[in-house]
Amino acid sequence: MKNQKRNFCGRTRREFLWQTGGGFGAAALSSMLSQDGFLSAADSVGDANPLAAKLPHFAPKAKSVIFLFMYGGPSHIDTFDYKPKMVGMDGKTVDVKTFGRGGRKNGGRIVEPRWEFSQYGQCGKYVSTLFPHVAKHVDDIAFLHSMTADSPIHGSAMLMMNSGKILSGSPALGSWATYGLGSVNENLPGYVVMLDPKAGPISGAKNWSSGYMPATYAGTVFRTKGAPILNLDRPDGMTESVQRDLIDSIQQANHRHLETRSDNDDLASRIASYELAFKMQSAAPEAVDLSTEDERTLSMYGIDREETNDFGTRCLIARRLVDRGVRFVQLYSGGAHNDDNWDAHGDLELNHNRHAGRTDLPIAALLTDLKQRGMLDETLVVWGGEFGRQPTAEYAKGSGRDHNSFGFTMWMAGGGIKGGVSFGTTDELGSAAVENPLHVKNMHATVLHQLGLDPNHLSYFYGGLDQKLVGVEHVEPIHDIIA
Numbered sequence: 001m002k003n004q005k006r007n008f009c010g011r012t013r014r015e016f017l018w019q020t021g022g023g024f025g026a027a028a029l030s031s032m033l034s035q036d037g038f039l040s041a042a043d044s045v046g047d048a049n050p051l052a053a054k055l056p057h058f059a060p061k062a063k064s065v066i067f068l069f070m071y072g073g074p075s076h077i078d079t080f081d082y083k084p085k086m087v088g089m090d091g092k093t094v095d096v097k098t099f100g101r102g103g104r105k106n107g108g109r110i111v112e113p114r115w116e117f118s119q120y121g122q123c124g125k126y127v128s129t130l131f132p133h134v135a136k137h138v139d140d141i142a143f144l145h146s147m148t149a150d151s152p153i154h155g156s157a158m159l160m161m162n163s164g165k166i167l168s169g170s171p172a173l174g175s176w177a178t179y180g181l182g183s184v185n186e187n188l189p190g191y192v193v194m195l196d197p198k199a200g201p202i203s204g205a206k207n208w209s210s211g212y213m214p215a216t217y218a219g220t221v222f223r224t225k226g227a228p229i230l231n232l233d234r235p236d237g238m239t240e241s242v243q244r245d246l247i248d249s250i251q252q253a254n255h256r257h258l259e260t261r262s263d264n265d266d267l268a269s270r271i272a273s274y275e276l277a278f279k280m281q282s283a284a285p286e287a288v289d290l291s292t293e294d295e296r297t298l299s300m301y302g303i304d305r306e307e308t309n310d311f312g313t314r315c316l317i318a319r320r321l322v323d324r325g326v327r328f329v330q331l332y333s334g335g336a337h338n339d340d341n342w343d344a345h346g347d348l349e350l351n352h353n354r355h356a357g358r359t360d361l362p363i364a365a366l367l368t369d370l371k372q373r374g375m376l377d378e379t380l381v382v383w384g385g386e387f388g389r390q391p392t393a394e395y396a397k398g399s400g401r402d403h404n405s406f407g408f409t410m411w412m413a414g415g416g417i418k419g420g421v422s423f424g425t426t427d428e429l430g431s432a433a434v435e436n437p438l439h440v441k442n443m444h445a446t447v448l449h450q451l452g453l454d455p456n457h458l459s460y461f462y463g464g465l466d467q468k469l470v471g472v473e474h475v476e477p478i479h480d481i482i483a
Helices: 014-021 025-035 134-140 154-163 171-182 205-209 240-259 265-287 295-300 309-323 349-371 440-450
Strands: 005-008 064-070 093-100 103-109 115-119 126-128 143-147 191-194 328-333 380-383 388-393 401-404 410-413 421-423 431-435 457-464 464-467
Touching: 005 440, 064 171, 064 309, 064 457, 093 388, 093 401, 115 134, 134 143, 134 349, 143 431, 154 205, 154 380, 171 191, 171 440, 191 309, 191 440, 265 309, 295 349, 309 328, 309 349, 309 401, 328 349, 349 380, 388 410
Parallel strands: 064 328, 064 380, 103 388, 143 421, 191 328
Antiparallel strands: 005 457, 093 103, 115 126, 143 410, 380 410, 388 401, 457 464
């Protein structure tokens, strides 16, 4: 049987129409749902744009998401998870179970936090000197200190943080968001990814793949220099009117082909992709053109400084994209290998000073900019990496830390999230979550919930199962941080 998509309270679109009475009422409802993007080519005459805006399951708190991905695994105990009992323990050997790329160990040499912590905001949150600018926004942030994941290895941990599975082949979080809600702006992709200039993360495009869903829902990589999207420009010598005529001719043939294959969602997506690509030729360059931004804004994001220029540029573009209706934007800090990302196996101070120095000011500017424009309430900002780092040294010498998936920190701001909140704890060394442990799936469930999507009902029928981002078992959002 042809796979059928399910996102309306767990029912297919056909089931929903049938259960709401059929007849002329259902026909009228079918027309309205088709306009809202609920009906695929299999359910309506002609084809619907798969990225057309769709109704949520319930009233959303957030319209879009900006995911700031710190690739490599930032150390929670050196950034936002204050561990005062570790001060003075540097070099001492302790019994603590760890599991990283170096395997399982039962003890090690303590590397005490290398940066001082101070209290900020009305909530009195402790933040290290690595993030002095983000620290000023703690009253808008909910810190999740008890995050856990299933793998301490970059490739599988990246896939889990992005798709909920440690194996490749499943849709990314951004794909689920655009599948469930579409995009407000039909001239731009619903899901945009902006990579670090050093390179992309391990596993590459698998991290923003649409998996078993149509390619329409995959992330589109935007560049900050040159053409924002590769191969988007029309061929040399071709005018816009000639290109329009050519696309119209192709689309007419595609529509005729679809008439006898009305259940072919992939074909309907291909038809829609031609139109989107044509529209993006003008919309995408405008979205990344910062010439209309004033000098104060550019300076606030650190675009006038070499250290923060790149990440600041991408943060500002992210704000411009969500302001134009893009549903999900993901920014990567760090790429390639070793100290080109947050993977501090050798020199912790060199590594984290470098990457925090490049991201702290731009992230703070993004929060400031969203808030002063009245956009923070409807934009969910997520910060974190694929895991954290261990309290003990990885090697006999040096301050490097191995991976830690037993307990680490992420944070959320805006989009209906409580500010000035810290949820969950790790033990006094930060080696593992002990109070209110959270799984990556809880974070995913919270993101979907804030977008107005029920994480336990948003599904896509594939391989004989109603596939879900959060998996088969019921998963609750993190209710304690929801306003």
